[in-house]
Amino acid sequence: MVREHISSIQPGLANGGIHPIDGTIVFPVVDPVRVLQPHRDALILALGVGDFDVKRILVDPGSSADLLQVAVIQQMGFIPSSLENPGRILSGFNGSSTTSLRDITLPVQAGPVILNVLFSVVKDLSPFNVILGRTWLHGMKVIPSTYHQMVNFITQDEQIDLYGSQLTARQCYQIAREHPANKDPLAADPLEVVQISEGGECFTYVSTLLPPAERFELQKVLQQNRDIFAWAHSDMPGILPSVASHRLNVLATSKPVRQKIRRFHPDRQKVIQEEMEKLLKTGFIRKVEYPEWLANVVVVPKKGGKWRVCVDYTNLNDACLKDSFPLPRID
Template sequence: MPKGEESPHSRGPHAPTSPVRAMINYIYEGPLDDEYSSIKKRQRLLRAATVREHVSSIRPGLANGSIHPIDETIVFPALDPSRVLQPHRDALILTIGVRDYDMKRILIDPGSSADLLQVAVIKRMGFEPSSLENPRKTLFGFNGSSTTSLGDIILSVHAGPVILNVLFSVVEDLSPFNAILGHTWLHGMKAIPSTYHQRVSFITQDGQINLYGSQLAARQCYQITREAGPSADREHSSKEANVSDQ
C-alpha cells in the first residue's frame, strides 16, 4: 500500500489498540415482544435518562486526544483499475467506525447539510429513541418535501486516526443506508470526497489519508432502492438537504 494511504478498516499510526469491534451491516426493524412489559419499560426509561445525561455532556467537534486534520493540498492521482471499476455511476458508500461499531452502508452526500442516522442503528447500540434531544426537527429536501426527525444524538465517528463527535439527526428510515454523512462532517474533517475516485481524502500531520468506498455496497444499495419503488426514492431525497426547527 502506498505511503499515506489508509484502508477503510485501519485506524492510523497513532490510534490506540482497541478490542474487536462489532459490525453493523444492514439494519431493519422487527417486532418487539416486550413492548407491553412494565419491567422492560422501566429499564428502558432508566437507560434513556442515563444516555440523555451522557449525551448532553458531549459536544460536536474533534474528540479529546484526536489527531487534527490540517489544511494542505489533497491529491487525487490517476485511477487504479484494480481498485475502481470503470466506467461507473456509483455513489460513495463507506464503512466507518461509529462509537464502538464498524458501520457499513454509510452514504457520503456533500449535498446534505444534516448528518442522518437510522433509528434502528441507535437501538442496536443500546440507545432508546426517548433518550434523544431536540425531537420533532423538520428536515427539508431539495424538492420541497419534508420529514420529521425523532431527535438528535452525538456519537463519535472514527475516520482513520481522526475522531469527530458528530451531531446526528435520527430518522425512521434511511433504507438502504444506515447513515448519511453530509458536508457538516466533511467540513469538520477538512475532507474532499470523490465519487469518481471512490474515496474520501483528508490530511493530518502524518500525510494524506484515503478512505475507500465499496462499489459493491453502492450497487447493492441501488438495487434495494430500485426494488422498493418510486415512493422510497422520494422519501430518501426528502432527508438530504436542509434542517430547521419547528
C-alpha cells in the same frame, strides 16, 4: 444513564486526538483493480460510529445535515425517546420533507481522526444506515470524489485515503429500486365556503374540521380585515415601470408585419368583447394606435367548454432573438 452519556459528548473534534489540517490534497491515479470504470456509483463508506463498525454510510455533499437511521440507534442500545431535542423538519431538494425523531451526538472515526457528530435520527433512510453531509465533510476537511470512490484529508503526518465500496453502492441502488420509500400523500382537509362580504363577491375557503367557535373567530377576523386582501386584479396595480419593466428583443433588421383582419362568428366576437372589457377594466391592457405591428386575436376552446382569447404572435416570434422564452404559439 443514556441521557447523561449523550449529553457528555459535544460536537467537534475529540480532544487530544489527531486533527485534520488544511493543505493540498492530491488524488492518486484510479486503480483499475480497486475501482471499476466507467461507473456512476455513489460513495459508500464503512466507518466507526460510537463503539460500532457501521457499513452503508452514504457521503452526500448535497446534504446539510448528518442523518442516522433509528434502527441503528436501537441496535446500539439507545432508546429514541431518551435522546436530545425534539424532532425538526428536514427538507429535500425537491421540496419533500420529513421530521426527525431526535438528535444524538456520536463519535465518528475516519482513519486516525475522531469527530463528534450531531446526528438527526430519522425513521427511514433505506437503504443507508447513515448519511454524512457537509457538516461532517467540513469538520473533517475532507475532499470526496465519487469518480475515485474515495475521500481524502490530511493530518500533520500524512494524507489519509479512505476508499468506498462499489459493491455496497450497487447493492444499495438495487435495494432502493426494489423497495422504494413509501410516501404518503399530504392529507388535505375538506373545505367549505366562507363569505367575507355581505354581497357575496368576497369569499374564501376554510377547513370543515375547524371547531365552530374557531371557525366563527376566523371568519370574524377575515371580515374585519377584508380590505387588506386583493379580491380582484384591479386591487393589484403591479410594479412601477421605474422598478422593473420588460421589452421584446426585436431584431433591428426585421420588417414590421400587419396581419390582415380576421372575421369571427358573432358568438366569438362576444367572447372577445367581454375579454377586452375585462382586461381594460383591470388595467392589463390600454388602447394604443399601433402604426407598425398589428396582430389578430385568436379564440381557442378550453377543456371546460369555455373560450380562451389569445394573440397571434407568430410574426413577432420570428422577428425576436431566439431564447428559451418564446411568445405563445398559435397552431
